[in-house]
Amino acid sequence: MIKFDQVSKRYPGSSEALRGVSFEIPEGALAFVTGHSGAGKSTLLKLMAAIERPSTGTVLIGNQNVSKLRRAAIPFIRRKFGLIFQDHKLLYDRNCFENVALPLYINGITGIDAAKRVRAALDKVGLLNKEKAMPITLSGGEQQRLAIARAVVSRPSILLADEPTGNLDENYATEILSLFYAFQQVGVTVVIATHDASGISAASGKILHLDHGELKHEVTP
């Protein structure tokens, strides 16, 4: 599903964020990207979602070479992904319902169809009773779950999460991880970047460990 071949990424004016990284994540798998902060985890995820382009190497998403995509084609590859950001990137001038509905609106789905799917997504993350609430009134864990609801509402085939449990206490973190396991159960490919390797075992999924932009070791369950 996701294949990196000798991918390097250099930002202007800095050393290489990624160096010759190659790996493959099969369809329906769960993968953790681990490493210290600055190891290149976020860059790896951005390359997958075509937010950044690799300096060298190729990134294949479902046999499509993302690094060679035309600019106009990028929005359509992004729709394959559900993206969950460390800082949530919620819209604070809209209520929960409207936040979750945004990806559907972008796909041209509105009205009753959209409402059904938004409520289903909110229900999945346990926020159905908060649909009229503004995101600012939610706790950190609830905001993260809202971001997850927005990521899954358009039923993407790949879910990318950057430090989804970063600022949460352990209870919340476990809760959110179990949500990701649930999505994997129904066939979604899930990639989670985290600096916190505790609680992750090879049994739960593939582990890609980055160190200073290099893939140090790869554990496959």
Place this chain on the structure above:
Amino acid sequence: MRQWLNQHIQAISLVLSRMRQNLLATFIMFCVIGVTLCLPGILYVIVNNLNQLAGSVQSEPKISLFLKLDTQPDKVAAIEQQLAHQPDVAHYEFVSKDKAWQQLQISTGTAAVANNLEKNPLPDAYFVQPKSSDPAAVEALQQQMQQWPGVELAQLDANWVKRLYALLELGKKTILVLAALLGFAMIAIIGNTIRLQIVTQRDEIEVSRLIGATDRFIRRPFLYAGAIYGIGGGIAAWLMLAGVISLFNLSVAKISALYASNFRLDLPDAGVVTTIVASAVILGLLGSYLAVSRSLLKFELVKH
């Protein structure tokens, strides 16, 4: 198809709800565009009306043919013959020097002057009505008559009409220049307003892009906003124009009454109103398109 329609309906309702939230700002924007479009509109209505007025006057240009003082009666008869055979002449009237002299003595104001003169200084004259009212044709006829033997002066009475036409021509050019300049100003005003809106919605644009929004999706609500500003501004311009013209007409009616005429400025017709609103919409679209494209490009540069 339904998806496509949904996206447009959604963009319009989004824009309308934003405008409803900023009702005062939207209203002021309409007024600004209205005033901008109103100025060339007022000039157009005035020039257009004067043009029509000139058209009605200009339909009777006359050539006054003053003969030389020493012209003999047989020469006068020859000129009469020429006039009779001239195909461009509708009809003509002979006023002899004696008749003119009598009229001069009778008419008040000039009687005193006439009585002080020892002999009749006036020439024999023909007043000629050309068939055509086209200024060029009349002028050609006048120049031809000037060459006739025995003719001292062939004077075109429609000269002031020509001058008025020249002035109106200048007026039309002024309208064009003014419209072009104000159109440019309007693109700038709308573009800047849209740009400010983009800045306040920057988060939303960035998030939308990250989750797969096309440029078109992002641009759409702003383009509708520009078009709606255009429609509102165009209607505002029309209302202002109608108000100003009605106000002018109060004075114009008084002046016309003094000239025993019932001339009034006409309100702009449907064609003019459509032109005003359509050009406002086009300028609005153009302004917002430029603003969004520029901002989208800038966001991109920041990201890479």
